[in-house]
Amino acid sequence: MPTKPDAGADGGSVVDVAISRLKKRIETGEFKPGHRLPPEAVLAAELALSRPSLREAVRALAMAGVLDVRRGDGTFVTDLRPDRLVSAIGSFLDLANDTGLGEMLECRKVLEPGATALAATRIDEAALDDLLERIERMRTLQDPEELVHEDLAFHGAVVAATGNLTLESLVSSVTHRTARARIWRALVKSDVLDWTHQQHMDIYEALRARDSLGAFAAASRHVNAVDTWVRTRLEGLREEA
Structure with missing residues (x-):
């Protein structure tokens, strides 16, 4: 039958x-x-x-x-490449709301420093020159959205230097999901340009020195500072409510 x-x-x-x-x-x-x-x-x-x-x-x-x-x-x-499959995560993350922001920031704290450390062992001179140009360009920006766009591009270029497409897709899915929080931060924190410039220079200098541990530490400080600021601000808003 x-x-x-x-x-x-x-x-x-x-x-x-x-x-x-x-x-x-x-x-x-x-x-x-x-x-x-x-x-x-x-x-x-x-x-x-x-x-x-x-x-x-x-x-x-x-x-x-x-x-x-x-x-x-x-x-x-599809060709079933890991980076293609991982990139589909972004489609689902885009549907999520800000209640998951804390978890996204935690993911960024785990992924980005490790990726930056790996990049320090693989990055070439052309990529380093490109990063320095991006840093100097960011220093001239005033519009928060433009600044965050360049910030995403900077970190994307760092991870791209690892040559690991799957890792690149994972980090991109997470960092783009936290972009709104960083725009918000740029709007209300007056010294964001100086702060961002120094943090990025620390990362760049560690990469230029091919210092994997230093790159990990610099990226960790950068991500942790954003995470701490966002969490503190969110807690303050809850108390005000």
């Missing part, structure tokens, strides 16, 4: 079943990176799924970076 669509021992909701069956095809290599999935009706029949359940599974896996839906061309398995 033919299998009833969405039935089976997979467990969970019908959409969970659909995701599980589709993932299995990818994990076993039946659907390889770059492979275009069969038409919806054909694939639904092959997997014993209803078309709506398959559609939801495809949507979920596309959000996770596993599938790439190209309108008018079909649905393809």
Whole structure:
């Protein structure tokens, strides 16, 4: 007797079943990176799924970076590179609200100093020159949003110097999520330009010296200062409320 669509021992909701069956095809290599999935009706029949359940599974896996839906061309398995999959985290973080800001800052405290330390062992002269130019450019800025944009670019360039695309995607997902807090800080703290310049110079000088431990310490001081300021300010607002 033919299998009833969405039935089976997979467990969970019908959409969970659909995701599980589709993932299995990818994990076993039946659907390889770059492979275009069969038409919806054909694939639904092959997997014993209803078309709506398959559609939801495809949507979920596309959000996770596993599938790439190209309108008018079909649905393809991505190259499954770790950095591509990690970058999908950002899509979910963007939907989160500020109640998760503390956790994002904690993630930044864990990731960024280690990445900066690694960069000290790998960064080349061209990247160092680029960082110094970015620091000097930041010193001339007055608009908080422009300053934060350049700050993100500076730290992104540091992590890029590690050559580790997965680490780069992880740090980017977290640092962009905390950008609003840093804009807020720039708006209300009058000495932000001098403070930012000195912190960045400390990081740059450690990188220039290829001092991994010094780079870790400088990045830690930088991230911890932002974290402490934001937490103190948030606590003050709660007390005022």
